[in-house]
Amino acid sequence: MDAIEQRYGRVNRVTRETDIQLSLLLDGTGVAAIDTAVPFLDHMLTLFAVHGFFDLDVKATGDIEIDDHHTVEDIGICLGQAFGQALGDKSGISRYGLSYLPMDETLVRVVVDVSNRPCLHYVAPVPDQKVGTFDTALVLEFMRAFAQHSGMTLHIDLLHGENSHHIIEAIFKGLARATDQATSVNHLVTGTLSSKGLL
Numbered sequence: 001m002d003a004i005e006q007r008y009g010r011v012n013r014v015t016r017e018t019d020i021q022l023s024l025l026l027d028g029t030g031v032a033a034i035d036t037a038v039p040f041l042d043h044m045l046t047l048f049a050v051h052g053f054f055d056l057d058v059k060a061t062g063d064i065e066i067d068d069h070h071t072v073e074d075i076g077i078c079l080g081q082a083f084g085q086a087l088g089d090k091s092g093i094s095r096y097g098l099s100y101l102p103m104d105e106t107l108v109r110v111v112v113d114v115s116n117r118p119c120l121h122y123v124a125p126v127p128d129q130k131v132g133t134f135d136t137a138l139v140l141e142f143m144r145a146f147a148q149h150s151g152m153t154l155h156i157d158l159l160h161g162e163n164s165h166h167i168i169e170a171i172f173k174g175l176a177r178a179t180d181q182a183t184s185v186n187h188l189v190t191g192t193l194s195s196k197g198l199l
Contacts, residue, residue: 009082028055040134052176080149097182101174106161110174
């Protein structure tokens with residue numbers, strides 16, 4: 001089985017701010033090798049791979065001496081592009097995914113439509129500006145970049161929660177579960193799941 005049949009994406013992105021190599025196998029087992037120099041993001045991407053059953057390899061360097069913004073956003077871009085590559089013409093997939101993800105006192109809803117119409121609805125206020133050294137506002141930047149470059153419609157809503165770490169972790173785990181569901185092969189679908197015949 002070749003890389004296309006395996007639904008595989010690989011992206012290399014080099015700018016004056018970041019240098020990122022990312023590979024994604026959709027039909028994996030949750031194997032993650034993540035090194036972004038942003039420890040909290042490493043943790044979140046590992047959770048994303050494990051709970052979505054994606055094999056994900058990310059190696060990134062960036063201008064973190066300024067802050068983590070460029071690295072986090074550009075990894076969102078690369079992950080979105082890798083999903084786009086891996087899905088190809090999007091034929092045969094379930095297209096929609098939904099996850100209600102609890103994390104102790106927190107409950108997050110994530111809904112995905114692999115629509116080829118990038119859109120982000122994000123209502124998930126995090127109480128604290130920092131979790132460790134990580135700027136929690138960057139979660140929104142990551143999700144915006146991911147939705148834009150994957151071509152997905154993505155809705156993320158915090159239904160309730162108090163602990164900032166729990167909220168962000170539930171968002172990433174919920175994204176993993178909803179995306180896994182949406183990108184799964186549905187043998188009842190011939191071509192793309194659209195009355196127009198094209199996404």
